[in-house]
Amino acid sequence: MPLVVLVCGALVIYPIAFLINESLNVGDPSTFPPEQYGFDNFTNLTDDYRALANTLLVSCIATVLAVIFGFLQAWILTRTNIPGRQRLERLMELPYYMTPLIGALAWGVLLGPKTGLVNQAWRSLGAPGDLFNIYSAYGIAWVMALFEGTVAFVMISAAMKSMDPSLEESSRVLGAGKLRTALRITLPLVAPGVLSATIFVFAEMLGSFAAAFVLGIPGRFYVVTTEIWQATLSFPPDYGRAAAMGLSLFGVMLITLTIARFVLKHGTYTTITGKAFRPREMDVGAMRWPLLALAWGYIVVAVILPLGALLLTSFERFATVILPQMHFTLANYQTALQMGSVGPAFVNSLILGVSVSTIGVVVIGVLAWIIYRSRMPGRGAAEYVIMFPQAVPRLVFGLGLLWAWINMPIPIYGTLWLLGLAYFTVFLPLGLRTIASVVLQVDPSLEECARVCGAGWVYQMRTVTMPLLRPGLVAAWLLIFIASVRELGVSIFLMGPNSKVIAPAIVNSWLSSSSELSAAMALIQTATVFIAVAIMFSLARRVSGVTQ
Amino acid sequence: MNRPRIEVANLAVRYGDVTAVDDIGFDIASGELVTLLGPSGCGKTTTLRAVAGLETPSGGNIRLNGETVYSASERRNVPAEKRGVSMVFQSYAIWPHMTVFDNVAYGLRVRKLPAAEVRENVQRVLGLVQMQAFADRPASKLSGGQQQRVAVARAIAFSPSVLLFDEPLSNLDAKLRAEMRVELRELQRRLDITSLYVTHDQEEALAISDRVIVMNGGKIEQIGTPEDIYNRPRTRFVADFVGSANLIAGKVRGPGSNGTLLFEAEGGVQLEVVASDASTERDTVALRTSYIHLGSMPGSHNAVPGRIHRRMFHGDFIQYVVDWPAGQLIVRRPPTELFDEGSEVTVSFAPIHCVLL
Numbered sequence: 001m002p003l004v005v006l007v008c009g010a011l012v013i014y015p016i017a018f019l020i021n022e023s024l025n026v027g028d029p030s031t032f033p034p035e036q037y038g039f040d041n042f043t044n045l046t047d048d049y050r051a052l053a054n055t056l057l058v059s060c061i062a063t064v065l066a067v068i069f070g071f072l073q074a075w076i077l078t079r080t081n082i083p084g085r086q087r088l089e090r091l092m093e094l095p096y097y098m099t100p101l102i103g104a105l106a107w108g109v110l111l112g113p114k115t116g117l118v119n120q121a122w123r124s125l126g127a128p129g130d131l132f133n134i135y136s137a138y139g140i141a142w143v144m145a146l147f148e149g150t151v152a153f154v155m156i157s158a159a160m161k162s163m164d165p166s167l168e169e170s171s172r173v174l175g176a177g178k179l180r181t182a183l184r185i186t187l188p189l190v191a192p193g194v195l196s197a198t199i200f201v202f203a204e205m206l207g208s209f210a211a212a213f214v215l216g217i218p219g220r221f222y223v224v225t226t227e228i229w230q231a232t233l234s235f236p237p238d239y240g241r242a243a244a245m246g247l248s249l250f251g252v253m254l255i256t257l258t259i260a261r262f263v264l265k266h267g268t269y270t271t272i273t274g275k276a277f278r279p280r281e282m283d284v285g286a287m288r289w290p291l292l293a294l295a296w297g298y299i300v301v302a303v304i305l306p307l308g309a310l311l312l313t314s315f316e317r318f319a320t321v322i323l324p325q326m327h328f329t330l331a332n333y334q335t336a337l338q339m340g341s342v343g344p345a346f347v348n349s350l351i352l353g354v355s356v357s358t359i360g361v362v363v364i365g366v367l368a369w370i371i372y373r374s375r376m377p378g379r380g381a382a383e384y385v386i387m388f389p390q391a392v393p394r395l396v397f398g399l400g401l402l403w404a405w406i407n408m409p410i411p412i413y414g415t416l417w418l419l420g421l422a423y424f425t426v427f428l429p430l431g432l433r434t435i436a437s438v439v440l441q442v443d444p445s446l447e448e449c450a451r452v453c454g455a456g457w458v459y460q461m462r463t464v465t466m467p468l469l470r471p472g473l474v475a476a477w478l479l480i481f482i483a484s485v486r487e488l489g490v491s492i493f494l495m496g497p498n499s500k501v502i503a504p505a506i507v508n509s510w511l512s513s514s515s516e517l518s519a520a521m522a523l524i525q526t527a528t529v530f531i532a533v534a535i536m537f538s539l540a541r542r543v544s545g546v547t548q
Numbered sequence: 549m550n551r552p553r554i555e556v557a558n559l560a561v562r563y564g565d566v567t568a569v570d571d572i573g574f575d576i577a578s579g580e581l582v583t584l585l586g587p588s589g590c591g592k593t594t595t596l597r598a599v600a601g602l603e604t605p606s607g608g609n610i611r612l613n614g615e616t617v618y619s620a621s622e623r624r625n626v627p628a629e630k631r632g633v634s635m636v637f638q639s640y641a642i643w644p645h646m647t648v649f650d651n652v653a654y655g656l657r658v659r660k661l662p663a664a665e666v667r668e669n670v671q672r673v674l675g676l677v678q679m680q681a682f683a684d685r686p687a688s689k690l691s692g693g694q695q696q697r698v699a700v701a702r703a704i705a706f707s708p709s710v711l712l713f714d715e716p717l718s719n720l721d722a723k724l725r726a727e728m729r730v731e732l733r734e735l736q737r738r739l740d741i742t743s744l745y746v747t748h749d750q751e752e753a754l755a756i757s758d759r760v761i762v763m764n765g766g767k768i769e770q771i772g773t774p775e776d777i778y779n780r781p782r783t784r785f786v787a788d789f790v791g792s793a794n795l796i797a798g799k800v801r802g803p804g805s806n807g808t809l810l811f812e813a814e815g816g817v818q819l820e821v822v823a824s825d826a827s828t829e830r831d832t833v834a835l836r837t838s839y840i841h842l843g844s845m846p847g848s849h850n851a852v853p854g855r856i857h858r859r860m861f862h863g864d865f866i867q868y869v870v871d872w873p874a875g876q877l878i879v880r881r882p883p884t885e886l887f888d889e890g891s892e893v894t895v896s897f898a899p900i901h902c903v904l905l
Contacts, residue, residue: 451601454655
């Protein structure tokens with residue numbers, strides 16, 4: 001069993017080690033091992049400030065927007081008495097399953113210059129030029145903000161919910177008015193949660209790739225992640241520069257995320273007791289209709305409008321909103337499923353999704369048991385290593401994997417095997433977190449009791465441990481499956497001509513052929529994900545119905 | 549021939565630098581129920597888990613039915629499933645994914661008993677705990693008290709040689725706890741099953757046990773029958789932890805009448821006390837709150853004037869705080885003996901109830 005830990009640890013550390021090695025390569029970038037070591041790759045990074053400035057611009061705009069969305073949404077849904085809050089709260093998960101890639105495509109369809117549906121309508125009304133050009137810093141920030149808004153919502157509403165309402169009530173009892181209570185009690189208590197959400201979203205923004213890729217490349221607008229991608233495409237590919245950029249980005253993200261965690265841990269006054277309070281709802285009176293509209297507005301703009309645009313486009317021969325010009329067709333779906341390498345990309349993604357999640361759940365299940373149940377020495381370090389990929393931007397990890405496996409004597413580069421291995425490595429944290437939450441919930445005495453009753457380890461695992469962990473294992477399976485089907489950052493580096501997968505295929509189709517076809521592909525991918533999500537929730541409901 | 553069922557000698561359990569159990573030893577005879585009593589963190593549960601095989605000791609010996617199951621010197625550590633003991637857990641550890649029947653049948657099925665025999669045994673033990681009607685219920689649909697009964701049924705189903713209880717009643721409400729206490733003791737007597745029982749509730753320990761082992765800080769403070777522990781505490785800790793006692797500071801001044809010792813408490817109060825040995829080093833007398841009389845008791849040895857400072861009505865008893873020359877005394881009297889706050893009383897108690905520590 002310790003072998004499992006060692007192998008998984010090696011899978012994580014190996015690509016990072018290669019990345020560091022390559023970033024110090026100042027000789028011919030495509031030779032391995034490097035002929036000359038030095039820091040030139042890092043010092044040369046300062047030559048070009050544009051990508052860095054762009055990244056900061058996009059990240060700042062998106063963070064501010066996302067936190068505003070998240071805060072408003074969290075406040076409306078946890079603290080006011082608008083009708084139908086519970087349903088809205090559940091719907092708030094949807095934007096998260098949309099992915100920035102789908103969002104970027106959809107908003108490209110809606111607000112692309114000249115061809116965008118909204119811009120078309122705008123022109124047909126006789127207005128000059130475009131209403132808005134999504135192929136810009138603001139466009140990228142907008143798409144990312146809609147996605148990250150959900151993340152901010154989850155973090156801020158958690159802070160609002162963990163606040164004991166009696167803290168506010170005692171302020172009122174001691175004679176402070178509503179406003180004074182809000183300013184002196186509520187705000188300071190929620191502030192650390194909002195601050196850590198802000199920093200967290202900012203860090204995620206720095207490493208984000210898909211939206212900047214889809215919406216930035218056509219307008220030659222580069223951020224650090226797309227610049228890394230570009231460096232590997234140049235001739236000769238400048239892997240050293242890409243690696244140095246990736247590591248610097250990783251470093252900045254790591255520092256930012258650490259600050260976010262520090263703020264959350266040390267700046268929060270509301271002690272986390274594991275107790276969920278139902279916060280006192282504020283009677284907002286007639287304001288509740290505008291607030292309700294605002295809450296629904298977010299869902300409409302983040303989910304319904306983009307999906308609607310993709311749906312309309314995917315059934316059209318030419319994307320348009322002008323009625324007389326509409327020609328509906330199923331040809332896009334037909335092409336998506338048949339066309340050359342696109343059909344196989346779907347099949348490959350499904351094969352990868354099923355096999356990575358199946359193998360992943362078994363291996364990660366064992367890992368979780370070793371880390372959280374056994375008394376193996378060094379299990380704390382093992383947990384740290386396995387959770388590590390979480391802190392590395394996916395694209396940077398992909399670069400490390402690319403470089404690591406190109407230079408491996410095992411000939412799996414360009415095959416599905418490598419993609420499978422890469423997915424497994426980057427989804428280790430996701431799987432471990434999901435399974436760990438269930439392992440930690442299972443009272444150890446349930447297992448001990450089986451031993452005392454005379455059961456050996458295998459018998460105990462079969463009759464007690466595994467059945468009790470089943471809900472967690474199923475959830476982990478589905479989450480890894482969903483993540484695999486959506487994966488872009490790693491896949492884009494590692495797929496070969498015979499091992500295409502769906503997300504990069506959609507991006508390529510978007511950049512090289514038609515938006516109608518891309519829309520159809522994106523919808524098929526989204527539908528796959530939503531079906532998996534639906535299964536997950538219906539299972540979760542059934543399982544929790546049994547145990548309660 | 550009457551070899552003890554459980555023999556623990558020089559047992560030590562250490563986690564790194566922390567010593568949870570520090571060189572303890574005790575024997576438990578066949579059919580006996582012995583309680584490990586102590587505050588949380590005193591090592592009682594660790595000791596129990598070491599006997600069960602769930603905790604690996606750092607030193608000493610454990611024998612069950614004459615067979616060594618753990619020995620540091622022989623490097624022998626029989627795994628839990630091979631020790632033939634059974635255990636009732638604090639959390640009950642009822643498997644939520646099984647029915648009541650499957651839970652109880654577990655130990656029998658592990659031992660590969662034929663289905664008919666499994667059924668028969670399960671019915672029998674469910675009958676013993678009055679849970680026959682619940683056999684086909686999913687175990688997750690049981691109340692706390694029912695879970696506790698199923699846990700007991702499961703523990704006795706495969707006729708273990710030794711039964712271990714880890715605070716089995718601590719999650720029940722007070723009334724149910726008192727009922728289950730009686731039932732558990734009844735069951736243990738009827739099946740004549742050797743039991744080691746862990747609790748932090750001194751009342752429970754006194755009520756249920758043949759003998760009590762009081763533990764503190766990983767060490768044994770005293771082993772004895774409940775009456776022994778209550779009437780003749782050997783240390784300040786035992787006097788304070790078991791029952792409620794007044795600890796009176798003072799000095800031994802020499803022999804008194806009828807073989808007693810003369811003890812001078814603070815404020816010059818002279819008391820006659822008894823002691824097992826004549827050691828004059830000791831400086832505290834323990835006096836149970838319910839052994840003190842209020843009013844006048846002619847002919848008694850220790851009679852001192854006092855005044856009722858505070859009265860608290862508890863229902864089953866009244867607790868008085870009495871000012872007397874040596875400070876304050878806590879006194880418990882039956883609710884029939886009513887004194888007003890501020891009234892003058894004579895405090896008196898027999899020398900035999902004054903235990904010199």
